[in-house]
């Protein structure tokens with residue numbers, strides 16, 4: 001496995017997070033960015049979508065940062081969104097939503113995906129089909145060797161009786177993959193304490209995901 | 219989680235991570251803004267939410283800063299100038315289409331000028347229509363009304379430049395147009411902070427008829443004064459330092475501004491075009507001619523990178539023409555005039571112009587994506603689980619058995635989602651309350667049944683006027699007013715007067731002269747169906763008010779009440795809806811279409827199932843299942859009940 005990429009401090013790190021509205025895509029994005037800031041990253045820029053309240057739409061966000069700015073001004077971070085094929089980490093909260101934005105991934109992308117599906121209403125209404133998980137996995141494996149599914153929603157329900165904690169488990173899992181470099185674990189925890197309700201439970205969920213990640217990524 | 223957001227209190231030279239809109243709020247605090255009024259609209263609504271959050275948690279701030287959710291944009295902009303005329307620095311955030319609504323008062327406000335105070339409009343453009351019903355290049359208003367336009371790119375520029383905008387406005391007695399976009403407003407970055415300034419406490423209006431009454435002859439004089447003011451701004455441009463020049467030896471250069479600057483920098487780097495000189499304009503109207511001419515003189519070609527209709531390109535071509543510069547101006551011949559740009563798009567176009575190979579990683583990613591794109595299930599935006607608006611559409615479908623002979627005038631609010639499958643029951647959409655207005659014309663020319671939708675906020679925004687006209691002409695229209703208590707679509711701002719129960723929409727309708735009016739609850743679908751059937755038999759304007767709180771808000775409130783009780787050790791009654799004997803008739807999934815219901819296969823048998831973590835227990839599917847396959851399970855019937863609050 002070649003998923004332990006080495007990053008340079010002047011590299012731009014690119015993270016895509018995708019899911020459906022209400023799953024906490026923006027919350028997790030903010031946590032990573034605040035933690036990157038607390039870890040003294042010199043440049044951070046990321047875009048997210050706000051404003052549509054409904055719970056059912058597709059949501060994607062991009063997080064980008066540089067530990068240290070390059071001396072060459074033309075090599076630094078200028079756009080809040082990632083270019084096609086640019087993701088280092090693709091954090092997916094819903095499998096079909098990972099496919100929807102897979103043009104941002106390439107062979108160097110590490111996919112961390114929650115396997116719980118949320119079929120769109122047209123699927124329930126028999127007006128559309130949801131692809132099999134195996135099909136999704138096969139498609140993504142053509143892009144990169146590093147595709148990892150865990151059932152984080154089930155873990156969240158089992159351990160915390162709260163499906164929403166899925167996102168924190170996924171974050172811990174992704175952190176263990178090594179694909180969010182230069183950010184200290186303690187900084188995530190401090191940010192969780194500062195920004196979220198139920199910090200203890202959220203930290204427990206983060207740790208649970210992290211442990212799971214250690215099993216998978218070593 | 220502390221209640222005060224420290225980022226708005228940190229002192230000078232500290233750093234904070236902020237999205238563009240938060241940086242604007244911080245900049246306003248540093249500029250000593252005293253008054254803000256706005257009607258919500260993506261991407262500027264959260265400016266107001268941030269002000270509201272700060273005001274709620276800070277009694278001292280409440281003494282010198284006022285934030286109003288206005289009833290519409292025309293009211294907001296005039297409200298703002300009133301406060302400016304008393305001497306305050308005022309902010310008016312609005313979305314691009316909001317500017318259309320505000321343009322009538324704004325055209326006069328520009329003549330009069332906001333002095334002695336200062337006025338900045340934050341206009342949120344939306345290339346790509348990411349959160350709007352249309353896209354337009356709102357920049358052209360600046361040519362018509364002579365408003366200086368500042369275009370920031372990063373959160374830092376948002377924070378720093380909004381202060382410059384206030385100074386410019388105050389010094390030159392002119393409203394300043396601060397133009398962001400969805401991407402600029404909602405991107406987060408590091409912001410170095412400045413010092414917070416308290417506004418002055420006492421204000422006073424001083425009479426000045428020639429300035430404030432733009433009637434003839436003052437209207438003409440103020441127009442002349444406006445030309446003079448914009449020339450004064452132009453003279454000041456070199457001192458402002460808003461434009462940025464990045465050196466390069468190539469004889470092809472680039473002029474850009476706002477977010478396209480970011481895409482341009484990364485695209486050039488990707489293509490290894492690191493010698494191309496770049497002029498990034500921070501202010502796009504008026505333009506500093508000398509600076510642009512100086513830049514163009516060293517070039518054979520200049521590429522203009524801007525989203526939507528050519529604005530800078532037209533101006534720069536004019537400068538070349540008038541000054542006899544032999545520079546080829548390239549822009550919309552290669553770049554699209556619609557949609558949002560991206561690094562990928564700019565990179566592909568620049569590769570073409572410079573005759574370079576585009577990035578292979580990018581091309582491969584796009585090509586492979588195209589090969590499987592068609593198996594991704596479509597996820598149209600739809601109503602939340604348990605939304606009362608969806609339940610209303612269900613009742614309409616049931617009560618209106620001949621959809622052929624029925625026209626449904628849609629409008630803008632969460633009910634726009636009635637356009638998408640599986641609901642698909644709106645026929646057109648124009649703008650806020652355009653649906654009801656068009657229904658008046660329709661009803662004069664056809665005998666079809668005409669139904670119109672409007673939400674509580676849209677009704678107050680511009681809906682009362684068409685309702686009065688419909689009553690006057692006895693139009694045969696059934697109007698549904700969704701009184702869900704919130705401006706839901708844009709993220710749940712207060713509906714002026716409705717959320718706090720200061721006004722009554724049913725009394726307004728009665729006062730307007732509506733004779734047939736019923737208040738109904740869509741969580742009681744059978745009764746609602748009967749009400750609609752009755753309305754169909756009547757002539758004239760019929761109003762059905764759907765009085766049910768937005769399910770998302772109602773459920774948030776209910777869950778927080780349940781949490782509180784549980785923390786106190788109380789037991790709470792719990793109701794669950796469970797499907798046990800599903801006949802796969804599709805009524806709940808296709809006709810109603812609640813997203814908490816999923817299709818699964820259990821023991822080889824296909825059936826519907828309710829996701830308990832997504833169901834909010836509205837009970838509508840239970841009411842409508844024709845096979846009585848949905849059971850209501852009352853887990854602890856004798857414990858404390860927490861129901862949805864009364865709207």
Ligand SMILES: Cc1ncc(C[n+]2csc(CCOP(=O)(O)OP(=O)(O)O)c2C)c(N)n1
Nearest residue numbers: 259630631632673674675676704705706707
């Ligand atoms: C002129 C204009 N201003 C603002 C908007 C943004 N906008 C879209 S929907 C909407 C809210 C409508 O609220 P309401 O009518 O109460 O419907 P709800 O979303 O609550 O169902 C607003 C403000 C717009 N589309 N046009």
Ligand code: SF4
Nearest residue numbers: 602605632768769770
């Ligand atoms: S936000 Fe409220 S009104 Fe809008 S779809 Fe959701 S429940 Fe319905």
Ligand code: SF4
Nearest residue numbers: 604812833834837839
């Ligand atoms: S009760 Fe039925 S209609 Fe209401 S939210 Fe639950 S599944 Fe949807």
